Amino acid sequence: MKVSNLYVRYKGEEFFALENVSFSAKAGELILIAGPSGSGKTTLARIIAGLIPHLYPAEVKGEVDIMGINPITQGISKLTGIVGFVSQTPEMFTTSIVVIEELAMSLINRGVPRDEIIEKVMRVAKWLRIEDLLNKSIFELSSGQMQKVTLASILMDDPLVLVLDEPLARLDKKSCLEIARILRELANNGKLVLVFEHHLDEILPLADRVIVLNKGRIIANAKPRDVVKLLYNIDIPEISEAFLLAKEDFIPLTVDEAEKYVRSIKRRMV
DSSP, X not given: OEEEEEEEEETTOSSOSEEEEEEEOXXXXXXXXXXXXXXXXXXXXXXXXXXXXXXXXXXXEEEEEBTTBOHHHHOGGGGTTTEXXXXXXXXXXXXXXXXXXXXXXXXXXTTOOHHHHHHHHHHHHHHTTOGGGTTSBGGGOOHHHHHHHHHHHHHTTOOSEXXXXXXXXXXXXXXXXXXXXXXXXXXXXXXXXXXXXXXOTTTGGGOSEEEEEETTEEEEEEOHHHHGGGGTTSBOOHHHHHHHHTTOSSOOSSHHHHHHHHHHHHHHHO
């Protein structure tokens, strides 16, 4: 996937939401697109998912190439089976009342045989640990359960690229850890996973790269540890924040990393 010289300005707005945004990404990567509210994260997610300018009117300049498809000119329909989009309000995109129907719907619409649908629904549900939710109503689900169900329904089409707009925003810590683990597994299995998020505690240590947006522009594109200082005013891991406040040269991303660092210092002092 490649984004080149992208500019986006919503209809009726004076300023561009994105300016001169360029980057590339490949299968197997989990890329975190981070930045404060208003930095352009959601706009970029909507562009990649084919929603702008087709559902959200906007002036768009530049190019996006996803497996030879340009979502700016070709729209959502051309991205079926290629890009899966999870909104920050997933309940708005559900089409069924019962969970199992929500998972099966896209395969039913494509005329996939019943036995194949059941096998795939059960396989995906088991992997995401939502077997106990299959017969529940969508309206009974917690925010964490809703995110898992939405992700499962997207995976039924086996997309090559996953675009998730603030998937952790409304979740408790346990649910955040579960979703982050699942996203890392998806990348390990060859998917390109793009996570647009400003709650970074659980996802930052698992990312291969972080693209930092500020006021619609990319200000960094590097490994998590190399950009963590730029993310100080966002919700970074508490252990990273503590080391930043202490003005340490090494900034750990996890408690385990911090413990190893402290032990290495103790050994040098003996």
